[in-house]
Amino acid sequence: PEDAIIWLNLVKTSLRLKRADKAQEFGDKAIAVNAGFTPYVKSLLKGS
Structure with a gap:
């Protein structure tokens, strides 16, 4: 699960940077x- 949390945080960061x-x-x-x-x-x- 730790890796999935990292990927989820990268999703959030990408969305903030407008990189859908x-x-x-x-x-x-x-x-x-x-x-x-x-x-x-x-x-x-x-x-x-």
Whole structure:
């Protein structure tokens, strides 16, 4: 789960920097590490 948290933080940072493409890439990696993060990633990306 630690790695998934890092990827999730990178999603948030990418969105702040207006880099939706990178946010999606990092979100996919977070989900690959821990599928339980799917709702969080989808929620963050939906708000972008």
